[in-house]
Amino acid sequence: MTLTRVFKSGNSQAVRIPAEFAYADVNVELAITRLGDVITIFPARQSLKDAVAALRGLPKPPAVERREPIEVPVRKRD
Numbered sequence: 001m002t003l004t005r006v007f008k009s010g011n012s013q014a015v016r017i018p019a020e021f022a023y024a025d026v027n028v029e030l031a032i033t034r035l036g037d038v039i040t041i042f043p044a045r046q047s048l049k050d051a052v053a054a055l056r057g058l059p060k061p062p063a064v065e066r067r068e069p070i071e072v073p074v075r076k077r078d
Contacts (some may be wrong), residue, residue: 002018002020002021004016004017004018017041023043028043029044030041030042030043031044031045033041036061
């Protein structure tokens with residue numbers, strides 16, 4: 001377990017994130033939640049519009065292969 005401390009930064013409290021937990025991109029937007037004494041910091045989710053735009057930007061899949069339906073045996077319940 002790695003320990004760190006809270007310190008004052010202006011009118012807010014701040015926490016130094018140790019190097020082994022640091023994000024590679026310093027411009028990442030983070031969300032923070034608190035439940036009792038537990039504070040959780042995680043990358044902020046993109047908006048639904050951004051997610052749809054990212055999905056539309058993916059390459060189109062190749063043609064879908066048609067398959068013949070298979071018969072599934074009926075099982076008796078005991």
